[in-house]
Amino acid sequence: xxxxxRYANPKKFIETSDRVLPVIAWGAVAALVVGLVWGFFFTPxxxxxGSTVKIxxxxxxxxxxxxxxxxxMLVASLIWLVRRHHVSALAxxxxxxxxxVMTVIALATGAxxxxxxWGTWWAWDPRLTSFLILFLFYLGYxxxxxxxxxxxxxxxxxxxxxxxxxxxxxxxxxAVNFWNQGLHQGASVMRAGAIAGDTQERVSNVFAAPLFVCxxxxxxxxxxxxxxxxxxxxxxRRMRALLARExxx
Amino acid sequence: MSAxxxxxxxxALRAGGGFGLGLVFFLILVALVAxxxxxxxxLLSSIAPGMLWVxxxxxxxxxxxxxxxxxxxxxxxxxxxxxxLPLEAVVSIKGLAHWLTTGLPLVVVAPALGVLMxxxxxxxxxxxxxxxxxxxxxxxxxxxxxxxxxxxxRGGLLMSLLVLPLYVxxxxxxxxxARRGAEGLSVATPLAxxxxxxxxxxxxxxxxxxAVLRVNLR
Numbered sequence: 001x002x003x004x005x006r007y008a009n010p011k012k013f014i015e016t017s018d019r020v021l022p023v024i025a026w027g028a029v030a031a032l033v034v035g036l037v038w039g040f041f042f043t044p045x046x047x048x049x050g051s052t053v054k055i056x057x058x059x060x061x062x063x064x065x066x067x068x069x070x071x072x073m074l075v076a077s078l079i080w081l082v083r084r085h086h087v088s089a090l091a092x093x094x095x096x097x098x099x100x101v102m103t104v105i106a107l108a109t110g111a112x113x114x115x116x117x118w119g120t121w122w123a124w125d126p127r128l129t130s131f132l133i134l135f136l137f138y139l140g141y142x143x144x145x146x147x148x149x150x151x152x153x154x155x156x157x158x159x160x161x162x163x164x165x166x167x168x169x170x171x172x173x174x175a176v177n178f179w180n181q182g183l184h185q186g187a188s189v190m191r192a193g194a195i196a197g198d199t200q201e202r203v204s205n206v207f208a209a210p211l212f213v214c215x216x217x218x219x220x221x222x223x224x225x226x227x228x229x230x231x232x233x234x235x236x237r238r239m240r241a242l243l244a245r246e247x248x249x
Numbered sequence: 250m251s252a253x254x255x256x257x258x259x260x261a262l263r264a265g266g267g268f269g270l271g272l273v274f275f276l277i278l279v280a281l282v283a284x285x286x287x288x289x290x291x292l293l294s295s296i297a298p299g300m301l302w303v304x305x306x307x308x309x310x311x312x313x314x315x316x317x318x319x320x321x322x323x324x325x326x327x328x329x330x331x332x333x334l335p336l337e338a339v340v341s342i343k344g345l346a347h348w349l350t351t352g353l354p355l356v357v358v359a360p361a362l363g364v365l366m367x368x369x370x371x372x373x374x375x376x377x378x379x380x381x382x383x384x385x386x387x388x389x390x391x392x393x394x395x396x397x398x399x400x401x402x403r404g405g406l407l408m409s410l411l412v413l414p415l416y417v418x419x420x421x422x423x424x425x426x427a428r429r430g431a432e433g434l435s436v437a438t439p440l441a442x443x444x445x446x447x448x449x450x451x452x453x454x455x456x457x458x459x460a461v462l463r464v465n466l467r
Contacts, residue, residue, distance in 0.1 A: 168415045
């Protein structure tokens, strides 16, 4: 039976990802162009927020991917620890900078939106604070990868750091809730009843439809970047091995 | 196990410097904060609980690389790893020794520094209690950070980057207990959560520390 683990073979992984990468990348471009153009030019302005509401099309998908990238790294780290597939460890490594950039985008767009709306670039609000902490976790994770010379040791250490960090990131998320009640609005995109059309407490359908397209675009963009970066890592490693063999021979 | 604990305590006491260094650092930090924000009593007393907690945390951080680095360099860590004592127990003892030589003295001197920071009257008891409950978590988390970076040259800065985000929940609840205590509010909830974090880290984190230490000793 064809198992998912056969893609753990680097050769098979490169072959398959070479085939799907263009599809995913162009899908990401298409979804982002459609979603952003639709969102920026063909939706009405919010009656209170004016045109600033449109930053939602970058802010929300980036924030979503910032969290999901960490979740993906957690899964990849667990797979590395349990099954020792190198592709998995490399994928986790490849996702970290992408996730960090998503976190920065979410924080920056949030600040740009917050300045006119809340009257401040930054507030020590639980959501903002936990994103800042998440960013620190990304930095520490990447720094540890860069600092350890032996690849397998680095993969093991970062995988365990990722697991421990996930627990502490969750703890921090709820600890900051306790510490300050905050300014940020609650979840209003993916709540229960959102599909059923209950528009009382959530983003109106006019804004939601292009938002979902943008979210799809960000997901595809993330997958494409991770695939590309993982391929690069595999090829770089293969090149190092070849060079080492040449020196030996 | 007790032999290892006694050995670590003795080394910490006799090596000189390390034992008192954290305390002196704590004192200097408090003085620097006072210089930085100015001598107004009301301002100092409003930031006192948080500043004392941050000071204790940084003093703790300062001595983390001593937990394992010396043993790693002279090879005794390899001996400990091959000894019949499980590595999980070794890192637990190391954390305990670090707490006894760093955390506990901080708890003892904290009230004196509270006077310098013009801490409000009812705050002293809760400051000491919150530090007493919270600093073991700082030592345990710190041992994990030390185990992660033990094989690295100049790993100190990297360790700070790795450990400080892990300290966030402990700091939030600890400082909250001290702040609420100083303002005469109820402290039961944050104190219980702080205790929960301490118990949880002591129970679970040694497994992660031992796992990374095994990787680093490979």
